[in-house]
Amino acid sequence: MIRVLLADDEGMIRSALAALLRLEPDIEVVAECADGAEAVATAERVRPDVCLLDLEMPHLDGVQVTERLNRTLATRCVIVTRHARPGVLRRALASGAAGFLPKSRSADEVAAVIRRVAAGGRYVDPEIAADALSDERSPLTDRELDVLRAGRRGETTGQIARTLSLAPGTVRNHISAVLGKLAVDSRQQAVFLAEERGWI
């Protein structure tokens, strides 16, 4: 019997997957969680064999949950996401995830992936994997990513500078470099592009 923990902030898909997995004879859904923090706490208590984690969740995202669980438990983590980009896949694998499944795939595949991962194997969506092999890594430096992240919601340069403890001029300089590298005109366009590519 494979004991599974499910975490997704969208109740409808979480309950639908749970209902489908309960139909499988060799799979038992032992927990359902609505956010990342809850997933970590519950996993440490019930010690599931496999965690199926949505990437986009409040408080802690799927990658952060995977990182934490891998430090303390033997649980195998599968990350499921709506925005499956090479950059996201990279981050997921770097965090120690055993599986990566985009939400564009059918729900039928979920049980198969869980079995494979529970048996010690790995599963990565072949289409995204192919993209990841041929794509360019983020051309942005660490600090540039920090600045971009801090300005994700349209924050003003002053606010960004304050949260990063920098001079406003420095922030502007980093932004300028980013705009050049990404070939866009405004900070916000850069944010959208970086999010789309899975770089932040």
Added chain:
Amino acid sequence: MIRVLLADDEGMIRSALAALLRLEPDIEVVAECADGAEAVATAERVRPDVCLLDLEMPHLDGVQVTERLNRTLATRCVIVTRHARPGVLRRALASGAAGFLPKSRSADEVAAVIRRVAAGGRYVDPEIAADALSDERSPLTDRELDVLRAGRRGETTGQIARTLSLAPGTVRNHISAVLGKLAVDSRQQAVFLAEERGWI
């Protein structure tokens, strides 16, 4: 037997809901579509009793699909969405939708809502409905919304002015009014807020 069409661009949730609905003895899933245009075309061909439409879809969103179908068919439409806000509910009902269900609800409720709507009733999520009664409508004028939409992706004022055939100063003026009304500091923060409230 209730004949149902399912439309959602996210394959996993679409197939999961289809599988669950097929377990119901009185419901038949006659079509699954991945975008709005496909949903319209298919619905006109198979004439389902009920359409379960995701709001966020490529090409045509759930509201637009509902508008079109209500002009030509007797189909009853239920709109399902991740971002359930009063503004979105308003748009959905204005388009002639018979049901409104946020994705935060459990998948169990879907079959019940479909039955209710198929029987000629309406269903609106009670929580969102309560919010909608006590909320303020968008304080923004039509033109202000146009400008906001045109700048949704961080476009520069010049670009916005060109797409709307306006003087740059005019664009800035509208933006300025929006910032005042929404009490935020930057154009992009205004975009986020308006999107969150379902105004654009």
Added chain:
DNA sequence: CCGCATCCATGACATGTGTCATGGCCGTAA
């Protein structure tokens, strides 16, 4: 050790952006 490259931080300068006051164009009420 000494270039050399890369990243980070900064300040001066030009350009873009938000604020404000103004005027035109409808509708509606007196």
Added chain:
DNA sequence: TTACGGCCATGACACATGTCATGGATGCGG
């Protein structure tokens, strides 16, 4: 009709933002 209020469009001004040149710190290879 006239007056009023709303929405829209515009240009001048102050300020925030992006560009550029510069200097310090670190790491790598000759």
